[in-house]
Amino acid sequence: MERKVKVAAVSYLNTKPLLYGFRNHPVMEQMELSVDYPAKIAQQLIDGEVDVALVPVAIIPKLNEHHIIADYGIGAEGPVASVCLYSDVPLNEIKRIYLDYQSRTSVALLKILVKEHWKLDVELVPTTGDYEDKIKGTDAGLVIGDRALAQRKVSPFIFDLAEHWMRFTSLPFLFAAWISNKQLPEDFIQQFNDATSIGIKNIPAVVAENPYDLYDLTTYYVHNLSYPITPAKRQGMQKFLSYIRDLGI
Numbered sequence: 001m002e003r004k005v006k007v008a009a010v011s012y013l014n015t016k017p018l019l020y021g022f023r024n025h026p027v028m029e030q031m032e033l034s035v036d037y038p039a040k041i042a043q044q045l046i047d048g049e050v051d052v053a054l055v056p057v058a059i060i061p062k063l064n065e066h067h068i069i070a071d072y073g074i075g076a077e078g079p080v081a082s083v084c085l086y087s088d089v090p091l092n093e094i095k096r097i098y099l100d101y102q103s104r105t106s107v108a109l110l111k112i113l114v115k116e117h118w119k120l121d122v123e124l125v126p127t128t129g130d131y132e133d134k135i136k137g138t139d140a141g142l143v144i145g146d147r148a149l150a151q152r153k154v155s156p157f158i159f160d161l162a163e164h165w166m167r168f169t170s171l172p173f174l175f176a177a178w179i180s181n182k183q184l185p186e187d188f189i190q191q192f193n194d195a196t197s198i199g200i201k202n203i204p205a206v207v208a209e210n211p212y213d214l215y216d217l218t219t220y221y222v223h224n225l226s227y228p229i230t231p232a233k234r235q236g237m238q239k240f241l242s243y244i245r246d247l248g249i
């Protein structure tokens, strides 16, 4: 490509390992990088404002063309810790659930679990800005990312969506992947994949440069999140996308 490839990434702690290797990497000469929350960068990729983004996989059906260009994304093979339903009361006492405006995948995942797995009769309420202070009594909230790690200190009941997806389907889950909305040159893709893999192989270095008090980041990066896009995660993603289709989400 003549111009630089526009790349957008998630601005949360979960993405630090995927971005670590871009600093000083030769691929940076061919691209420019911006960060924002997942729903925002999803819209940028749909609107063609960027060429590649670490987007929620739930928006794949909204893209005319999509290519997963890297072997790493944001996934989990058990509890993910940062995508949870937070509540003051047990699951069957919840009356209303506030949905995170920053999310696309987790909102769809919550809808699937509510309907097919937990079989709850609840009101689902979209949000547009801060809503965490509304999580009280029988009003629960889905929260993702760094705000979800903080909410772990607040809410007595925490239902981890990746853990419940695994109980429901016996498959791991893929939240987000590096997806392009057009064909990109093979040499760019190879260099990009190399850059995004470096932090995954150097987690102690990533942790060292991101001091954080509310949750142990080594646990988060090593035991909660799972970055390689394995065949089982692709299978989980296909199952997830088929629920989205069948339920009309």
Ligand SMILES: C=C(O[C@@H]1C=C(C(=O)O)C=C[C@H]1O)C(=O)O
Binding pocket: 010, 012, 014, 038, 039, 055, 056, 074, 080, 082, 083, 102, 103, 104, 105, 106, 107, 144, 145, 146, 148, 175, 176
């Ligand atoms: C594990 C997470 O995965 C994410 C959840 C996303 C979503 O719900 O759309 C998108 C990207 C990831 O940031 C998280 O945000 O905590």
